[in-house]
Amino acid sequence: MIKRSVFTAIGLVLAVLVASAQEDPLTKLNYPEDLREDLAIVRQTLEQAHPDPYRYRSKAELDRMFDDIASSFTVPLSAEEFIQATLPAFRVIGDAGTVLMPPVGLRTAYEHSEPLLPITVSVIGGRMYLNEELKGFRSLPTACEILQINERPAAQVLAKLRSAQVPEGADTTLLDRRIEQDFPVLYRRHVERADKFVIAYRTAVGAVGEKELFALTKDEMRQTYKPKGYDLLPWRLEEFPGDRSAWLTLGTMDPAELERQRIAPERFLNSVLDALRKGDASTLVIDVRGASGNDLGVAEQVFSLIGQVPYRVVKSMSIRSGRVPDSYRYATPAPEFFASVGGMYMPEAKGRRELKPDDPRLAPVLPLSKAFQGKVYVVCDGLTTGAAAAFVMMAKRTGRARTVGEELGSNASSFCGGKVLELTLPRSGCVLHVPLTRYVPEGTPVGPADRGEMPNYRVPQRAVDLAQGKDTVRDALLNLIGEMR
Incomplete structure (x- = not known):
């Protein structure tokens, strides 16, 4: 009886351990x-809800790709392995938001x-440079070029990280900026x-070396790493009275984030107009690097500043069918x-409304x-997407x-956004x-149809400036404005 109880207890413990292991993400x-x-649900949802799934491949081609992916499932896979297996289908759709x-x-x-x-990195000219070490002390030289990580060449690492993402058409700039992001x-x-x-x-002077870094969790990084500078609001105005210019930073166009930061766009933009008028500014720089948002109404509000x-x-705007x-x-x-x-929408025709x-x-x-009547420059990068990208296109x-x-x-020709269905x-x-x-932006894009709007x-950011903590674009533009005065 005692033996049976012991074996029963051991069995229960093992069952709990197995169940826990199975549920470990x-x-x-x-x-x-x-x-x-799950793949059938993904396929069906894209066919029924995505507003432009066959932009780069026909339905027949995409169907064959999904069939091939389904046939490849012969052994159990982790969630990450499943994502990698389905990635080819997402890449040919070519919508970075899907x-x-x-x-x-x-x-x-x-x-x-x-x-x-x-660590975080900066991707410049197809190479990786150290941006920051996310711990309490420095081990690597400032802004050094990373040549290898655990004997993997940096070019190989960069290629892996690019190919693991969903691109926006043939745009590679967005991929590199997302690598920098996390x-x-x-x-x-x-x-x-x-x-x-x-x-x-x-290093910047050509010296080579090696250092060993130990892994940290993000919680450990937050405890030991103190970011440089101040925690600034995403919308802010910096005035340069001597040059009769101002630099307006708009770090987001997401209404939820603006509300969280207690920024009311209309009131803020009116205060900017007042400041520009009082300061007799003749040149305005609007910096939307890294800005995004799904509500194009914010882009319209921002453009009212200069229109x-x-x-x-x-x-034009279109949806797939509007059916659930x-x-x-x-x-x-x-x-x-x-x-x-x-x-709101016309009857369905050619697969969209x-x-x-x-x-x-x-x-x-x-x-x-x-509205401001002076000269305007708009600064943008690969992470300028959605409403912020629409604003840049209007301005240009x-x-x-x-x-x-x-x-x-x-x-530049059309992009997907707005309400996101999350399954x-x-x-x-x-x-x-x-x-x-x-969305099809107003105006005519210049350049390839499968790329983002070109400036x-x-x-681009220069590696030599990264080593000195300089913002290449900001410094170059402020110098230009100063010289023109």
């Missing part, structure tokens, strides 16, 4: 039949408890999991979108009488501003993001 495996079920994300539990582990490489997690997800990292580097003739953000997709039971509810589209031409969102907006295409920096992260797949727990609206003046 880092090690949980999904059987092939479960993977095929992605399959890891399960919530796995993202939580990356954010708190999973050991990571504690290098530790991307390296862990797509290159390797390790407890220590041997970094081979080259001189009637303008509009987009010349079959997978909606797995989605975060979005009743306001599906309930409102019926009367166009916004009615008399919709107020397509009507030209009259300029403000008090109307001739109201000269754009400076690098290629935008949203496609949690029932078997793997992976989260599918699908934007529901396609009037291409000014």
